[in-house]
Amino acid sequence: MRKKIVAGNWKMNTTPSAGKQLAEEIASQLKDGFNADEVILCPPFTHLYQVGEEIKQNDKIFLGAQNIHTEDFGAYTGEVSAPMLKDLGVDYVIIGHSERRQYFGEDDLLLRAKVEKALEHGLKVIFCVGETEDEYNRNHSEHVVKRQVISALFTLEPEQFADVVIAYEPVWAIGTGRTATPEYAQKMHAFIRQLVVQRYGEETAQNTSILYGGSIKPNNAKDLFSQPDVDGGLVGGASLNANSFVEIVRQI
Numbered sequence: 001m002r003k004k005i006v007a008g009n010w011k012m013n014t015t016p017s018a019g020k021q022l023a024e025e026i027a028s029q030l031k032d033g034f035n036a037d038e039v040i041l042c043p044p045f046t047h048l049y050q051v052g053e054e055i056k057q058n059d060k061i062f063l064g065a066q067n068i069h070t071e072d073f074g075a076y077t078g079e080v081s082a083p084m085l086k087d088l089g090v091d092y093v094i095i096g097h098s099e100r101r102q103y104f105g106e107d108d109l110l111l112r113a114k115v116e117k118a119l120e121h122g123l124k125v126i127f128c129v130g131e132t133e134d135e136y137n138r139n140h141s142e143h144v145v146k147r148q149v150i151s152a153l154f155t156l157e158p159e160q161f162a163d164v165v166i167a168y169e170p171v172w173a174i175g176t177g178r179t180a181t182p183e184y185a186q187k188m189h190a191f192i193r194q195l196v197v198q199r200y201g202e203e204t205a206q207n208t209s210i211l212y213g214g215s216i217k218p219n220n221a222k223d224l225f226s227q228p229d230v231d232g233g234l235v236g237g238a239s240l241n242a243n244s245f246v247e248i249v250r251q252i
């Protein structure tokens with residue numbers, strides 16, 4: 001069966017020392033257990049080692065990065081690669097976040113290359129998809145999400161796809177406080193799962209975790225997580241506070 005997952009995307013927030021403290025608080029609050037199968041902390045690159053040290057005693061808390069380059073090594077000043085992250089003990093990498101698409105011009109083909117590179121090095125992928133507000137208003141949500149999923153993921157072999165978690169994040173809900181309704185999230189998640197059925201079959205689709213992201217807070221997480229096709233969440237703003245993040249984790 002598919003895993004229930006709550007991931008925290010810290011984005012470009014906290015300093016390494018503040019991040020270490022945040023990870024320590026989260027790990028301490030979760031040390032007596034939680035129902036989710038996995039919690040994943042995704043701090044900036046500069047914090048990965050220390051956050052990894054804070055969570056290593058808990059075998060249900062994992063370490064995630066927020067980006068990778070498409071090459072292993074080379075003259076790409078300022079970039080970080082999959083083998084570097086793997087060697088550091090990173091388990092997951094977020095690929096295709098709307099901020100990477102929007103501010104850094106990452107398109108479907110580049111994202112496919114990043115997904116393949118991550119999987120080649122044994123990193124699991126949290127692959128983000130989601131429509132913009134304009135696309136939502138024009139009723140293009142399914143069309144856009146279908147294109148994003150097919151172009152970056154559906155060239156993978158089934159055994160590679162098994163290491164992919166999909167995060168449905170409507171861009172209009174990210175950082176806006178405008179959370180998707182549980183009904184709308186369910187409809188989009190069911191649509192994505194159906195795409196997976198068509199490409200990889202029913203069994204794989206039932207084993208694929210599809211997370212919702214977009215202004216998840218302690219007071220709306222339960223309704224979202226109780227939808228049959230919502231397998232957890234990718235949390236931005238609310239993951240920067242240990243109490244609110246742990247409260248969200250406890251809604252599963």
Ligand code: PEP
Pocket residue numbers: 009169173174175176177213214215216234235236237238
């Ligand atoms: C995100 O950036 O992945 C996200 C979901 O952010 P927020 O929870 O702040 O909307």
